[in-house]
Amino acid sequence: MKNKALKKTIQHVLMITFALIMIYPLVWMVSSSLKESSSVFVDAHSLIPKEFHFDNYVAGWKGFGGITFGTFFWNSTIISVLATVGSIISSTVIAYGFARIKFAGKKIWFVSMMLTMMLPFEMVMIPQYIMFNTFGWLDTYLPLILPTFFGIPFFIFLIMQFIKTIPKELDEAAKIDGCNNFQIFYRIIVPLVVPAMMTSAIFSFYWRWDDFMGPLIYLSTPEKYPVSLALKLFSDPNSVTNWGAMFAMSTLSILPIFIIFFFFQRYIVDGISSSGLKG
Structure with missing residues (x-):
């Protein structure tokens, strides 16, 4: 019993240690958002500000050139929601086709689709840019949104x-009742x-909200920038960077992700554990 208790104690200590290491950058960012801009890196070792500067959030929200961060948040919301x-x-439609419908070259198309997951973004970046420029x-926002309507x-x-975990007998029973493939998909499979x-939607929203490279490549008008790209505007090598305001807006930018994760975290577990990825 003592050995088991000691082992559990060591496990808990290690888990807490790793958790603190993982959460430290986030806590440091929140702490820096409340410090004076000039003291962010001077007192980088301290997580408790000497003085709390909540005005960093006011200054950061004002944005740049008359464009407030409300505009940037709205742009991110449009891109993330529509892309999701x-x-x-x-x-879902494509997955249903691969899982339930027989068609010529099904295995070849599936393998081709899976191979695209191995292609790094750097390989397709230039061809995509040339295509979208044409x-x-x-x-x-079309290069950031429209490609998602062709499946991920x-x-x-x-x-x-x-879908493969769903008994095919349900499909056969629906066919006996006169349902076609679309009705089976809509009435049986989707629910x-x-x-x-929901798991896919959460991941998609995360990825689109945090996407930096895509907007950097395709967007050139500041009024259309999402939050991820607007944060870069704080860093100006030709002037003094307002680090406090930058970290303040960075803190606000992660709030939507935390809210979505808090309300929909159970779907992540249910979706992955029941999807067949476990083998």
Whole structure:
């Protein structure tokens, strides 16, 4: 009993230690958002500000050139929500096709789709830029949103594995009742794969909200910048950087992610544990 207690104690101590290490950068950022800009790196070792400067949030929210951070938050919301809706709808439809419908070249198409997950973004960045430039989509949200309406391989695989856990007898019973493939998908499959869809939606929102490279490549008008790109405007090598305001807006930028995770965290567990990824 003593050995078991000692082992559990060591495990808990290690877990708490690793948790503190992981959360330290976040706590440091919140602490820095309340410090005077000039003392952020001077007192970097201290997590408790000598004086609390809540005016950093006011200064940061004012933004740049008459563009407040409310505009940047709204832009991020538009991109993240529309891209998430597009990716979930298209990925669910494609996953249903791979999991339930027989068609010529099914295995080849599936392997081709999975291979795209291995391509780094740097390989497709230039071809995509040339293509979107030909379409006249530069400095618009279309390159950031429209491609998601053609499916995301990771989400397709996740939802497809979930659909495979659903007994095919339900499909056969629906066919006997006169349902076609679309009706089976809409009435039978979709209600049962909600956990996998919600899991995919949460990941999609995270990725789109934090995306920096995409907006940097395709957007050139400051009024269209999302939060991830607007934060870069605080850092100006030709002038003094307002670090306090920058960390203040960085703190606000992670609030939507925390809120979504707090309310929908159970779907992440349910979606992954029941999707067949466990083997």
